Amino acid sequence: MSLRKQTPSDFLKQIIGRPVVVKLNSGVDYRGVLACLDGYMNIALEQTEEYVNGQLKNKYGDAFIRGNNGNFYTPSVTAH
Helix, strand or coil: CCCCCCCHHHHHHHCCCCEEEEEECCCCEEEEEEEEECCCCCEEEEEEEEEECCEEEEEEEEEEECHHHEEEEEECCCCC
């Protein structure tokens, strides 16, 4: 079985439209539906929620996260 190397951008393109969790360098988590991304790994989320220390702090309709602020991107395991 051969495994194809995948870039982070390739991975994110595959999960557009799905719920994701984005952990920022600051430790804050944003959870929402991945709407789009660009070549600089800037991403747009819809139905976004902001979590600080695991506690829901804010809800936003749409959010834009600059690529250099994102530390960790993962598909959400819970329904959004």
